[in-house]
Amino acid sequence: MEKELIYIGSINKAFKARDILKKNGYKVAIERGINASLDEGCGYSILIVNGSAKQAKSILEQNGFKN
Numbered sequence: 869m870e871k872e873l874i875y876i877g878s879i880n881k882a883f884k885a886r887d888i889l890k891k892n893g894y895k896v897a898i899e900r901g902i903n904a905s906l907d908e909g910c911g912y913s914i915l916i917v918n919g920s921a922k923q924a925k926s927i928l929e930q931n932g933f934k935n
Contacts, residue, residue, distance in 0.1 A: 872921035873899065873913045874928070879934070882912035893921050904917050 876882040882898045889896045892916040895917040916924050 872916045875913045
């Protein structure tokens with residue numbers, strides 16, 4: 869299975885997202901600078917090591933994340 873990225877933005881949101889996904893059984897890591905070419909700046913992304921990024925995004929949305 870390929871590793872997938874979810875752009876989060878700030879480091880604080882990335883830590884919160886990581887904790888939520890870990891509680892839901894995902895193996896994740898925080899990566900910096902994935903969207904450096906965007907106007908939003910460097911930002912942070914969550915690397916989904918196992919599982920579906922689509923399902924992970926859904927879990928994050930259910931917990932108040934708006935991406």
